[in-house]
Amino acid sequence: MLEKALKGSPRYFGALIACLAVMGIGGGFYLYQLNVGLTITGMSRDVSWGFYIAQFTYMVGVAASAVMLVLPYYFHHYKTYAKMIIMGEFLAIAAVIMCLGFVIIDIGQPQRALNMVLHPTPNSILFWDMIVLNGYLVLNAVIGWTSLMSYWKRMTPPSWVKPLAYLSIIWAFSIHTVTAFLYAGLPSRDYWLSAILAARFLSSAFCSGPAILLLLTLAIKKLTKFDPGKEAVKTLATTITYAMCVNVFFFLLEVFTSFYSNIPGHTDPIIFLFTGIEGHTYMTPFMWTATLLGLGSLFLLIPPKWRENREILVPALIMLVIGTWLDKGMGLIVGGFTPNPFDRVTEYLPTKPEVMIALMIYATGGFVLTILWKVALEVRAEVDGKL
Amino acid sequence: MQGSRRDFLKLAGVTALGLSAATLGFLGEGAQAADALPMAADFANPLTAKRWAMVIDTAKLDDDTMDKCIHACHSFHNVPDIKGKQNIKWLWKDDFEATFPSERPDYLAEEVKKRDFLLLCNHCTNPPCVRVCPTKATFQRPDGLVAMDYHRCIGCRYCMAACPFGARSFNFQDPAPFIKEITPIYPHRTRGVVEKCTFCVEHLAQGKLPLCVEASEGAMIFGDLQDPNSDVRKVLKEKFAIRRKPELGTEPGVFYIL
Amino acid sequence: MYNAKFIIPGLIIFLALVLFPFVKGFGNPEMKVELEKPKNAKECILKTDQMRDSHMVLLNEWRDMALRDGKRVWTSPVDGKKYDISLTNTCLQCHEHKDKFCDKCHNEVGVDPYCFSCHNTSPVKKEGGK
Numbered sequence: 076m077l078e079k080a081l082k083g084s085p086r087y088f089g090a091l092i093a094c095l096a097v098m099g100i101g102g103g104f105y106l107y108q109l110n111v112g113l114t115i116t117g118m119s120r121d122v123s124w125g126f127y128i129a130q131f132t133y134m135v136g137v138a139a140s141a142v143m144l145v146l147p148y149y150f151h152h153y154k155t156y157a158k159m160i161i162m163g164e165f166l167a168i169a170a171v172i173m174c175l176g177f178v179i180i181d182i183g184q185p186q187r188a189l190n191m192v193l194h195p196t197p198n199s200i201l202f203w204d205m206i207v208l209n210g211y212l213v214l215n216a217v218i219g220w221t222s223l224m225s226y227w228k229r230m231t232p233p234s235w236v237k238p239l240a241y242l243s244i245i246w247a248f249s250i251h252t253v254t255a256f257l258y259a260g261l262p263s264r265d266y267w268l269s270a271i272l273a274a275r276f277l278s279s280a281f282c283s284g285p286a287i288l289l290l291l292t293l294a295i296k297k298l299t300k301f302d303p304g305k306e307a308v309k310t311l312a313t314t315i316t317y318a319m320c321v322n323v324f325f326f327l328l329e330v331f332t333s334f335y336s337n338i339p340g341h342t343d344p345i346i347f348l349f350t351g352i353e354g355h356t357y358m359t360p361f362m363w364t365a366t367l368l369g370l371g372s373l374f375l376l377i378p379p380k381w382r383e384n385r386e387i388l389v390p391a392l393i394m395l396v397i398g399t400w401l402d403k404g405m406g407l408i409v410g411g412f413t414p415n416p417f418d419r420v421t422e423y424l425p426t427k428p429e430v431m432i433a434l435m436i437y438a439t440g441g442f443v444l445t446i447l448w449k450v451a452l453e454v455r456a457e458v459d460g461k462l
Numbered sequence: 463m464q465g466s467r468r469d470f471l472k473l474a475g476v477t478a479l480g481l482s483a484a485t486l487g488f489l490g491e492g493a494q495a496a497d498a499l500p501m502a503a504d505f506a507n508p509l510t511a512k513r514w515a516m517v518i519d520t521a522k523l524d525d526d527t528m529d530k531c532i533h534a535c536h537s538f539h540n541v542p543d544i545k546g547k548q549n550i551k552w553l554w555k556d557d558f559e560a561t562f563p564s565e566r567p568d569y570l571a572e573e574v575k576k577r578d579f580l581l582l583c584n585h586c587t588n589p590p591c592v593r594v595c596p597t598k599a600t601f602q603r604p605d606g607l608v609a610m611d612y613h614r615c616i617g618c619r620y621c622m623a624a625c626p627f628g629a630r631s632f633n634f635q636d637p638a639p640f641i642k643e644i645t646p647i648y649p650h651r652t653r654g655v656v657e658k659c660t661f662c663v664e665h666l667a668q669g670k671l672p673l674c675v676e677a678s679e680g681a682m683i684f685g686d687l688q689d690p691n692s693d694v695r696k697v698l699k700e701k702f703a704i705r706r707k708p709e710l711g712t713e714p715g716v717f718y719i720l
Numbered sequence: 721m722y723n724a725k726f727i728i729p730g731l732i733i734f735l736a737l738v739l740f741p742f743v744k745g746f747g748n749p750e751m752k753v754e755l756e757k758p759k760n761a762k763e764c765i766l767k768t769d770q771m772r773d774s775h776m777v778l779l780n781e782w783r784d785m786a787l788r789d790g791k792r793v794w795t796s797p798v799d800g801k802k803y804d805i806s807l808t809n810t811c812l813q814c815h816e817h818k819d820k821f822c823d824k825c826h827n828e829v830g831v832d833p834y835c836f837s838c839h840n841t842s843p844v845k846k847e848g849g850k
Contacts, residue, residue, distance in 0.1 A: 111635060112633070112634050112635035112636065112653040112654060113617075113634045113635075113653075113654070114634035114635035114653075116634075118548075118634070119546075119547035120547060120548060120549055120551075120622075120628075121547065121628070123619040123622040123623060124623060181618070182616050182617045182618045182619075182654075183615075183616070183618075183619070183632065183633070183653065183654025183655060183656075184615065184617045184654040184655065185616075187597075187614070187615075187617075188616055190614055190616050191597055191616065194597045194598050196595065196596050196597060196598050198593055198594075199594050199620070200594065201594065201596035201620050202596045205596070257620075260594075261594070261623060261624045262590055262624075262710040262711065262712065263623065263624055263625055263626035263627075263710070264623065339566065411623070412623075415628055416563070416625070416626055416627055416628035416707075417556060417560035417561075417563060417628060418559060418563040419560065421547050499809055499813060499843050500806070501804055502794075502803050503802070504804070505792040505804060506793075508792075601788070603790060605790075609787070611787050612838065613787070636837075638840075644841055645841075646808070646841040646842060646844070647808060647841075647843040648808070649807075649838040649839045649840075649841070650838055650841075651838055652834070652837035652838050663790075667790065
């Protein structure tokens with residue numbers, strides 16, 4: 076089935092080559108980082124996690140979001156998602172690969188990464204994150220590939236696919252909960268020390284991930300003859316809207332608890348992010364842009380007539396993705412480390428090499444996704460006679 | 463080359479000053495004096511404890527003494543001198559607001575407002591850094607020390623995120639070029655690993671006190687918290703001491719007498 | 721066999737490439753390295769052939785004994801003498817010049833142990849010895 080990725084239109088190979096080119100350029104910067112060290116990034120003693128881990132967190136959300144399709148389809152036999160489901164599962168695979176990539180480029184001694192396996196440490200949430208992410212990768216790969224293969228051979232999938240799919244539903248919730256636990260269990264960072272962080276992660280994942288999936292699917296619709304179906308787009312857009320409402324609501328809950336209790340540990344990071352502290356206002360443009368884009372996307376998505384209008388849906392989804400990315404990406408990490416344990420501000424912005432290396436991982440994900448989606452679309456074209 | 467008598471006298475004077483300064487220990491206990499090679503016999507009588515702790519009498523410390531303590535630690539342990547935000551420090555000094563940020567004093571006593579405090583790893587009883595390390599590269603010894611195994615550290619910096627006291631530093635680059643004068647009997651670290659104060663575990667193993675305690679001229683007391691007759695217990699019985707961020711439940715092992 | 725006209729030549733080329741080093745080196749004399757022996761000690765902590773075979777295993781054990789278990793003294797099974805468990809202070813005290821001893825074998829066999837990224841000073845010299 077993989078051989079279907081070997082033949083394609085010039086545009087297909089163009090996309091692959093573009094991904095490889097970015098991977099190559101970013102790879103050059105990565106070699107530089109391997110030689111010189113993480114000093115080429117903008118991270119510091121105070122802000123010791125940055126752009127890489129921010130992308131990791133966001134992409135775990137995107138990976139987990141496949142469950143928004145898998146759950147209705149497998150649990151509730153929602154056949155409307157029949158065409159989208161494989162695209163969602165394959166997006167999850169690409170997203171998890173990107174997550175693992177972002178972690179590898181972030182650690183200081185990547186050649187020692189196997190120490191996590193040689194010396195398992197169950198009390199460390201990072202250990203469990205490694206287990207659940209790799210497990211999710213295997214699950215999605217097995218479920219996706221087997222169901223696509225069965226579809227191609229016009230057979231019913233083997234009986235073990237369904238229990239695995241059920242497992243993947245639970246597992247999807249777990250990967251993002253475990254990732255949230257990385258942050259939410261640390262006594263040192265007040266911005267993260269909240270029970271609702273896991274719920275916020277899930278809600279932002281369930282709006283941003285399907286939004287990315289929907290945007291990519293609509294893009295594919297323009298490039299190929301693939302049509303997910305009006306109903307599928309409608310339901311997914313509705314899911315995204317509800318999830319974004321919950322996401323914004325949860326953020327407002329955080330704002331309430333912080334400011335009504337007025338505890339400095341809770342208020343300081345939010346004040347820093349949205350108004351700046353002691354003249355350090357470099358984060359405020361990001362956060363206010365995220366707020367405007369997020370609320371703006373809701374404004375466009377809530378009215379059904381607008382949500383069902385492709386011309387409005389697409390910009391709304393783009394606004395949603397950028398807004399959630401700014402909030403969960405930059406806002407979350409920097410807000411956790413600022414102010415530092417000494418109540419001071421150390422500024423963090425990613426450096427150009429840092430961004431290039433992150434783009435390398437994004438390009439890797441794009442490469443994997445392009446190949447997997449090509450296979451899926453080719454299989455569908457062959458079996459259905461049409462896309 | 464034409465040198466005048468005045469130039470020669472200037473040079474001689476400066477040289478004499480420098481030599482005497484070094485012998486006076488003005489610059490602190492450099493690597494020179496501490497460079498005795500440890501042999502197996504040196505480890506025959508280690509200092510042992512059930513739970514090591516430190517009490518810092520902050521009123522007895524002035525800036526010069528604190529600088530001496532920091533220099534003693536950093537010079538022996540080959541801590542690199544990197545300027546900027548990617549710096550590495552095991553022991554350092556800062557003001558009251560930075561040391562005790564939860565106090566948020568409105569009207570602070572003049573004495574304390576002027577004073578700087580020594581900060582270091584607190585070697586907590588309940589260390590969150592140990593809890594989160596995925597490889598046990600940082601681990602808690604039976605004597606209460608929170609130790610670092612640089613060989614196993616993968617540089618994930620989770621411990622740095624978890625430490626409420628900002629005690630840990632990461633080697634963003636190779637530290638070797640930044641070590642002014644290397645102490646040959648102690649290794650330095652490599653890039654990509656996290657490091658921090660170790661309560662001088664290699665000195666304790668030889669029956670010696672930590673270097674900062676030795677340099678502090680009595681302002682820092684070090685001992686076994688679980689031994690009722692130890693120096694630390696005695697001083698804690700007499701003087702009221704606080705710890706940094708006690709509300710977090712990490713049970714730090716460094717006490718401050720204000 | 722399908723595609724035999726590609727597979728057989730391919731296999732032959734593969735075998736040729738893989739076996740080339742062995743064929744080229746056949747009949748070469750045993751590897752000889754010139755090592756500068758330490759000036760101030762005649763005996764190592766273990767016999768020479770033991771050290772040559774397993775010094776890396778010993779160092780791994782020492783690493784965990786000293787750092788993780790807090791055991792700082794090791795008794796040599798050869799002569800019962802006690803040694804400070806330290807790559808820097810025991811090994812590199814005698815083998816002062818890493819480039820004249822350690823690197824000679826390591827470079828010849830093509831290994832690059834990362835120990836020296838930290839333990840690259842000899843306690844005998846004032847500056848870092850490389």
